[in-house]
Amino acid sequence: MSARWHIRLLGDFTVERDGIPISLPTRKAAALLAILAMPPGTLVTRERLADLLWSRSAEAQARGSLRQAVAQLRKALDDESGSLVETVGPGLRLASRAVDVDAVTLERALATGAPADLELAGRLYQGEFLAGLSIDEGPFEDWRVAEAARLHRRLVHGLQALLAQHVDRGDLEASLDLGERLVRLDPLAEETYQALLRLHLGRGAPGPAMREYQRCRAALAAGLGVAPSAETEALRRAIRARPPAHEETKAGVLPVIAVLPFTDKGEDAERGYFAREFTADVVSALARFRSFRVVAAQSSFAEAELPASPREIADALGARYLLLGHLARATDSVRLSTELLDVQAGHLVWSDHDEVATTRLPETRDAIARGVAAALAVRIDGDLLCQAMRKPLDSLEVYDCWLRGMARLRQGTPESLIEGRSLFRRALELDPGFARAHSGLSLTYFNDWSCSAWQRWRDDERMAFEHARDGAALDATDHVTQFVLGRILLYRREFARAEQHLDRAEALNPNDADTLAQLAIADAYMGHPERGAERIDLAMRLNPYHDDWYFACAVYPNFIARRLETAIAFGLKAPHAATDVPAYLAAACAHLGQMDAARRHLASYREMFRRNIMPGREPATDEPMRWLLHVNPFSRIEDAQFWAEGLARAGLVIPDDLWRDFPQGPWPD
Numbered sequence: 001m002s003a004r005w006h007i008r009l010l011g012d013f014t015v016e017r018d019g020i021p022i023s024l025p026t027r028k029a030a031a032l033l034a035i036l037a038m039p040p041g042t043l044v045t046r047e048r049l050a051d052l053l054w055s056r057s058a059e060a061q062a063r064g065s066l067r068q069a070v071a072q073l074r075k076a077l078d079d080e081s082g083s084l085v086e087t088v089g090p091g092l093r094l095a096s097r098a099v100d101v102d103a104v105t106l107e108r109a110l111a112t113g114a115p116a117d118l119e120l121a122g123r124l125y126q127g128e129f130l131a132g133l134s135i136d137e138g139p140f141e142d143w144r145v146a147e148a149a150r151l152h153r154r155l156v157h158g159l160q161a162l163l164a165q166h167v168d169r170g171d172l173e174a175s176l177d178l179g180e181r182l183v184r185l186d187p188l189a190e191e192t193y194q195a196l197l198r199l200h201l202g203r204g205a206p207g208p209a210m211r212e213y214q215r216c217r218a219a220l221a222a223g224l225g226v227a228p229s230a231e232t233e234a235l236r237r238a239i240r241a242r243p244p245a246h247e248e249t250k251a252g253v254l255p256v257i258a259v260l261p262f263t264d265k266g267e268d269a270e271r272g273y274f275a276r277e278f279t280a281d282v283v284s285a286l287a288r289f290r291s292f293r294v295v296a297a298q299s300s301f302a303e304a305e306l307p308a309s310p311r312e313i314a315d316a317l318g319a320r321y322l323l324l325g326h327l328a329r330a331t332d333s334v335r336l337s338t339e340l341l342d343v344q345a346g347h348l349v350w351s352d353h354d355e356v357a358t359t360r361l362p363e364t365r366d367a368i369a370r371g372v373a374a375a376l377a378v379r380i381d382g383d384l385l386c387q388a389m390r391k392p393l394d395s396l397e398v399y400d401c402w403l404r405g406m407a408r409l410r411q412g413t414p415e416s417l418i419e420g421r422s423l424f425r426r427a428l429e430l431d432p433g434f435a436r437a438h439s440g441l442s443l444t445y446f447n448d449w450s451c452s453a454w455q456r457w458r459d460d461e462r463m464a465f466e467h468a469r470d471g472a473a474l475d476a477t478d479h480v481t482q483f484v485l486g487r488i489l490l491y492r493r494e495f496a497r498a499e500q501h502l503d504r505a506e507a508l509n510p511n512d513a514d515t516l517a518q519l520a521i522a523d524a525y526m527g528h529p530e531r532g533a534e535r536i537d538l539a540m541r542l543n544p545y546h547d548d549w550y551f552a553c554a555v556y557p558n559f560i561a562r563r564l565e566t567a568i569a570f571g572l573k574a575p576h577a578a579t580d581v582p583a584y585l586a587a588a589c590a591h592l593g594q595m596d597a598a599r600r601h602l603a604s605y606r607e608m609f610r611r612n613i614m615p616g617r618e619p620a621t622d623e624p625m626r627w628l629l630h631v632n633p634f635s636r637i638e639d640a641q642f643w644a645e646g647l648a649r650a651g652l653v654i655p656d657d658l659w660r661d662f663p664q665g666p667w668p669d
Helices: 027-036 046-053 058-078 104-112 115-124 138-169 171-187 190-202 206-223 230-240 269-286 295-303 308-318 358-375 381-388 396-411 415-429 435-451 454-474 479-491 497-508 513-527 529-542 549-560 564-573 583-591 595-613 623-631 637-650
Strands: 005-008 014-017 085-088 091-094 098-100 254-261 323-328 333-342 349-357
Touching: 005 104, 027 058, 027 091, 027 138, 027 435, 046 058, 046 091, 046 138, 058 085, 085 138, 098 104, 104 115, 104 138, 115 138, 138 171, 138 190, 171 190, 190 206, 190 230, 206 230, 206 295, 254 269, 254 295, 254 308, 269 295, 269 323, 269 396, 295 308, 308 323, 396 415, 396 435, 415 435, 435 454, 435 479, 454 479, 479 513, 497 513, 513 529, 513 549, 529 549, 549 564, 549 583, 564 583, 583 595, 583 637, 595 623, 595 637, 623 637
Parallel strands: 005 098, 254 323
Antiparallel strands: 005 014, 085 091, 323 333, 333 349
């Protein structure tokens, strides 16, 4: 049987004979083989080879070096007869009958345009053409760079065609995975961002669409110094071209305010976090008032980054009022100027200019909220505002730690949670009575516990609970600590106490979109799905550029309310936002008789469960259902059984003793 040769030119250069690596004697011999391999069977003249590999040598010397390199190459390849590296007339060629070259296979796959071949091309591209092979010869390097650029362009073009096919099919996971790879391959390829924008627009997800636009704009500005094309801007306008979130012409509808990020007049770029996080703090203070609605900071910040007039920003957010601010930090004071605009009437409603000591910043935040509420001439919860006042700080450093910690917390990565935790602890060291530091610490453990760290379930749950408890003891008006306490008590199946704290969280801050979204899940568990559906609807209106996990939050109350088509529609917008979402999709489809879809979603859940919850081992047959019931603390057995019945129809094993101890206790260690 004749040998089969495999040559890899994409990424690290390697040669294998029947799967066994072959070592070549010199870099020039490797370069010679690479030239002959593009593609095998192509005759390359000796003159051309000498020019590429020995450009600084005299002709006779270059020819002699070429003969020596050929001899070395044939010896290394066990090709003394010259049947592989063939001499043909004026040149050399690599016999094509027994040689596979990844770059050549990639080009053939790209040429067909078939989805399977484009997928193959993506797998074959393991790095830039001959990225690890360099020799001290300018002509060879010019050839290598030109070939690398050509292959890279062809690959990007082919993968963009594949991405368009994924987008047309609505294949979210495949589109996002391929889109991220294309951005890494060519961060300046605007067509990639456009495809992802169309994907998110098509699935009704303006938040991810807007963030894709912002990423495109930033990449083009940094890499090329240009703005997005007219086509990209048209897609951006499509993101914003939606019905206003609120119609104030209707009787009884509350006015809506959007707070744009305060600008920092300081020259220190590192201080950018301070202005943005202080603005988010102002949004939180305003959100405590029931007499108006406040757009979430995530959405107002996204709009503020676009080239648009105040009226356009307000219209896009469904807001009548815009709050704008400027700040400048000095050593021990901050100069603040704030304006409230009525964009429909086109006039200034209220303004304030002040220089405040750093120790008074938390009070100032609440004073801004007070001034806005008074300027709107509406009834406000005065006693609630008094409770919202925080203990004056001894120095800016404590408040600064809080702002930095919240900035890390919003990043949502395991590393940023650890960094935020360190900053909140530093704030407590400086001021043990600073309740908000306990709130921040509680959130770092709560997010870790409820999102990913199943192996630390009990420890993270305990730490989240203890810091929320301690924060609430210092300040009973912090809605975050009340929410965390309620969610943990819900998981502990202490439903009455849980509902007290969750209702308290909503009463303290009825306009916090993230909290409302999370409360929608809690409502589903506690048997109030209609209220949960109303809360997630309000959350999405207050934060139109929300993250995908909002869609997941909408699945739970709609499923429990038996609005299965609606639950499926939301779940398909973010099927991987949470490990248990595919299980809800599987059960809903099974109840509707859509068995192929039910089995497909159940397979997705099993894979996510194995990867996210049971890494390193194969789960027992009963574990997927037991885990689902543990992390979905239903108060009503009929809701849990309705879910389990759908999952059983889809093909999930339901343990015989599942309902013996309902509601279930802690997940076993």
